[in-house]
Amino acid sequence: xxxxxxxxxxxxxxxxxxxxxxxxxxxxxxxxxxxxxxxxxxxxxxxxxxxxxxxxxxxxxxxxxxxxxxxxxxxxxxxxxxxxxxxxxxxxxxxxxxxxxxxxxxxxxxxxxxxxxxxxxxxxxxxxxxxxxxxxxxxxxxxxxxxxxxxxxxxxxxxxxxxxxxxxxxxxxxxxxxxxxxxxxxxxxxxxxxxxxxxxxxxx
Numbered sequence: 001x002x003x004x005x006x007x008x009x010x011x012x013x014x015x016x017x018x019x020x021x022x023x024x025x026x027x028x029x030x031x032x033x034x035x036x037x038x039x040x041x042x043x044x045x046x047x048x049x050x051x052x053x054x055x056x057x058x059x060x061x062x063x064x065x066x067x068x069x070x071x072x073x074x075x076x077x078x079x080x081x082x083x084x085x086x087x088x089x090x091x092x093x094x095x096x097x098x099x100x101x102x103x104x105x106x107x108x109x110x111x112x113x114x115x116x117x118x119x120x121x122x123x124x125x126x127x128x129x130x131x132x133x134x135x136x137x138x139x140x141x142x143x144x145x146x147x148x149x150x151x152x153x154x155x156x157x158x159x160x161x162x163x164x165x166x167x168x169x170x171x172x173x174x175x176x177x178x179x180x181x182x183x184x185x186x187x188x189x190x191x192x193x194x195x196x197x198x199x200x201x202x203x204x
Contacts, residue, residue, distance in 0.1 A: 002066030
């Protein structure tokens with residue numbers, strides 16, 4: 001799996017709920033390669049549970065050595081990161097409000113870095129543009145390996161195993177309906193090269 005980006009995500013199967021029989025909707029966690037769209041494995045979420053414990057269980061069934069595993073913010077959990085690293089893969093985890101302290105620290109860091117025009121702050125950046133379906137999407141990526149930030153996020157290396165960088169992505173989409181902007185943040189075990197983070201984020 002070296003060099004492949006593997007996305008993991010959950011999906012509730014349509015029309016799988018049976019209210020008469022009292023059967024909840026069928027929730028499935030899947031792993032697939034983003035370049036080939038090849039499904040590597042799937043695991044049903046246990047009844048009365050959720051996707052979070054299902055992901056490490058699915059990871060335990062797969063050989064993902066050398067891959068980059070991407071997950072959405074629901075799965076930004078230290079236990080999930082640990083399961084990925086124990087399988088000799090790297091993680092890219094979307095970071096949102098379900099990790100409020102970490103999210104606030106990363107958001108504040110990038111905001112201050114931009115205000116200071118990144119003076120004296122170790123970072124990499126990249127800009128891409130895609131056009132199609134009557135819209136244009138521009139993406140600006142930043143990564144940082146700033147030791148003070150990573151130390152605050154990962155004291156003694158005990159929270160996020162092998163945390164290598166934090167990332168920010170700004171997306172600007174323009175179509176006939178107008179322009180929308182979105183900013184996202186990420187934690188990753190990748191060593192900080194923005195050229196590695198960008199395709200992992202874009203492929204999910």
